Amino acid sequence: MRRIGVFICWCGANIAGTVDIEKVVEESKKIPGVAYAGEYRYMCSEIGQDMIRDTIIEQNLDRVVVAACSPRMHEPTFRRAAESAGLNPYLVQMANIREHCSWVHKDEEEATRKAVALVRTAVAKASRSVELFSQEIPVERRALVLGGGIAGIQAALDIADAGYEVDLVEKSPTIGGRMAQLDKTFPTLDCSACILTPKMVDASSHPNINLFTWSEVEQVEGYVGNFTVTIRKKARFVDEEKCTGCGDCFEKCPSKVDSEFDEGLVQRKAIYVPFPQAVPNVPVIDKENCRWFVKEKCRVCEKVCEAEAVDLEQEDELLEKRYGAVVVATGFDVLGLEEFGEFNYGKHPDIITSLEFERLVNASGPTGGKLLRPSNQEPPRNVVFVQCVGSRDKSRGKPYCSKICCMYTAKHTVLLKEKYPQSQAYVFYIDVRTGGKDFEEFHRRAVEENDAIYLRGQVGKVFPEGDKLLVEGVDSLSGKTVQIEADMVVLAAAMVPRTDAPEIARLLTLGTDAHSFFTEAHPKLRPVETHSAGVFLAGACQGPKDIPEAVAQASGSASKALGILSKETLLSDPCVSKVDESLCTGCLMCIDVCPYHAITEKTIEEKVHGEVVKRVVAEVNEAVCQGCGACSVACRPGAMNVKGFSNEQILAEVDAVCL
Amino acid sequence: MKVTIESLRSDILKDIADISGENVAECYQCGKCTAACPVNQAMDILPHQVLRLLQLGLVDEVMNSKTIWICASCFTCAGRCPRDVDLANVMEAVRVLLLRERGASRIKAEDMPEILRKGMPEQGIVSGFRKYAK
Amino acid sequence: MSVAREEHNFEPLIVAFCCNWCSYAGGDLAGTSRMSYPPNARVIRVPCSSRVSPNFILRAFQRGADGVLVAGCHPGDCHYITGNYHARRRLSILRRFLGFMGVEPERFEVHWISASEGGKFAEVMTEMPEKIRALGPNRKLRDAR
Secondary structure (H helix, E strand, O other), rough: OOEEEEEEEEHHHHHHHOOOHHHHHHHOOOOEEEEEEEEOOOOHHHHHHHHHHHHHHHHOEEEEEEOOOOOOHHHHHHHHHHOOOOOOOHHHEEEEEEEHOOOOOOOOOHHHHHHHHHHHHHHHHHHHHOOOOOOOEOOEEEEEEEEOHHHHHHHHHHHHOOOOEEEEEEEOOOOHHHHHHHOEOOOOOOEEEHHHHHHHHHHHHOOOOOOOOOOOEEEEEEEOOOEEEEEEEEEEOOOOOOOOOOOOOHHOOOOEOOOOOOOOOOOEEEEOOOOOOOOHHHHEEEEHHHHHHOOOOHHHHHHHHOOOOEOOOOEEEEEEEOOOOOEEEEOOOOOOOOOOOOOOOEHHHHHEEHHHHHHHHOOOOOOOOOOOOOOEEEEOOEEEEEEEOOOOOOOOOOOOOOOOOOHHHHHHHHHHEEEEEEEOEOOOOOOOOOOOHHHHHHHHHHHHHOOOOEEEEOEEEEEEOOOOOEEEEEEEEHHHHEEEEEEEEEEOOOEEEEOOHHHHHHHHHOEEOOOOOOOOEEEOOEEEEEOOOOEOOOOOHEEEEEHHHHHHHHHHHHHHHHHHOOOOEOOOOOOOOOOOOOOOOOOOHHHOOOOOOEEEEEEEEEEEEEEEEEEEEEEEEOOOOOOOOOOHHOOOOOOOOEEEOHHHHHHHHHHHHHO | OOOOOHHHHOHHHHHHHHHHHHHHHHOOOOHHHHOOOOHHHHHHOHHHHHHHHOOOHHHHHHHOOHHHHHOOOHHHHHHHOOOOOOOHHHHHHHHHHHHHHHHOOOOOOHHOOOHHHHOHHHHHHHHHHHHHHO | OOOOOOOOOOOEEEEEEOOOOOOHHHHHHHHOOOOOOOEEEEEEEEEEHHHHHHHHHHHHHHHHOOOEEEEOOOOOOOOOOOHHHHHHHHHHHHHHHHHHHHHHHHHHHEOOOOOOOOOHHHHHHHHHHHHHHOOOOOOOOOOOO
């Protein structure tokens, strides 16, 4: 007979408010195999854990059931408590009587009955639990950082400074990301380039960081501690070793296209460096727009390059690299405004997004930092800023708040006033959200010292009239409609994840929310981890964020990655598949369904009637297996089982549920 | 104006919600409806204020306004609303309630001019009737 | 055994297999969001919907369950990459097989509920007992011992 101990948690009033704890204790004692049943106010507290440890010893318990919150919350806690009493941690089962019971049912009698049933089910599973042991798996002590924006750079620098090698993979020709496009940063008005470029140089010159710009991750295999990643290093058509960065090639290149870095406000050449401070300062040829690749005529860049660095025969390289941990920092994009016809964005050059405004005020931008109307290159006088364009808009845009727009718009009004003291800024807003250090003070400065007029309301229509833009809006505080003749209209378009975020999520098996932001493992307590062990998140790929938040999260991710890299071995999760060789018929159906290629065939020798017979059976690589159990269902003779979720355990649970 | 628990929970508010199928609490008063409205100049209370008054339970102020009769049922407000509140439906519901109170219509379907029968949204026609019937 | 359950007072018993990463987490979210639903279903946590063997489902019906639910990640979002595709194929075959055996296939449902869909979890938990209630108790496969 088993000696199972049942520990029932009140969780303060969270469980005890709806479930009759006394009754559950009483009923638990009646379940066959249960040697002890007790309760405590907070089982997860130190006293609660001590109670579990001491009771296991005193009552000589061989299995433990904790009826409390979700096992996704505290299973590790109670396993540790059992381990401290010398019990194998996998002999602990949880009954979720909080999330799946007390919080969702109101009637005490019903909730109590269900709680008892859940305890009975957990006892049934526990009684068929067996001791499980983790394996030690070696760790590849290198990290991959995906995305070379400020978050990726920070994560790479932190890991590299701790003494581990990092590969920083960036899709575009240079690192720097969105921050490189910005002029000043709120609320201090630090020059963005002045604080970013030194970090970019640090990242490129750090002995532990290898930069892979103009590169993309193509395939990811493996698991925490042992990822194998295929990186496509796209052909740059310029030899990085030979290039001196003189710029003759892009001076002479005849093909022009819209510059991505300058948000399409100006054009770049087909061979280009996105901006003068780019790292590495080596041009790339954009194949789609290069005359040689499109029409097989030209090769001017090759002719003018004195260093003979242009190599039009270069091909993409596929590199296979191994890593112990991955930091994902793929950043954000700006929502397309096709759905928002009333703003006439894209139909008039003076109607721009905030990111375009950022380029127009930037000293490295298309106008050399002189803010000029794109239509006639004259200084603007009246500038209308519209907030929440596509943010907080569940019908045509995104339901979430993009978080940074209130602050950067305040910054834009200050920058406008700085450049043109005679100018006037108007801001249409729904709410001004200034949660952050010195944020409210900065917003007030925009209003009180820089005379920005804040109008609480939205804009219904923007249309050109003569050489002006007529803005029709409302100020809901005065209850009046408002018309403004503007020289420029700046739209604070919503922040969205990069378009390839779903693809990255698929490669790394990350979860995403409905908007394709990557989801963290726990919204409060595991904000940088993901549900894929060894993969961490940094920056706006997880949700709208400003620079300091992205940097803080990057350092958090780096420290989590270091937690893995600093170990020589990791303990594997023992809840993986296992073959009973005596039952295996060698049909190998399991190999086909395994998503991790964790199953192989092997030949064993057996003595049958005194003769040695060879036969084929399946073999599971426990380090690679993730324990999904697809193989166990595919297995015809029932030889494949999943430890911790065995056929015997699940059937016992079914029986107990139906009792 | 006086805001009371009785007016916030009045039956007439429930009727407006039932008839329109809209939850006025979803409005966060951005004013997009007013800004987009082509006839806002002729209104005595502005479209977003209609929703605000209903949020505060001040149904009489809405019912006694010119706005609900000036509304052209063009649905621009509904199309632009970031919160998916169909204000045109809400206006219609208020008109329906008023007309139910006042009784029968003085206009027949045959009286409708030919021009209105082509390419006009159904609700536009119906609300046109309601307004004539006033 | 629940043999003696009275017809007119029939409360369906539902066995729900929920994958650890999406649907079980969705159930947790329904809890943390304090959504309310009837207590008919008992959740059995499995690593993945592909862990759910038709054996488990048949056993549940045999032991007197009135309905069985399998819930997993949305197709394409499986934590184990392809698990729910396997589950989808296996379980759609099982559904036809249930009909062949004389068990109303409507007693068996498969839903894709992500970790962020607490509302959908509560909705399924509310609607399924109603549908089963209309079918009445499961008699066909009930263990007759």
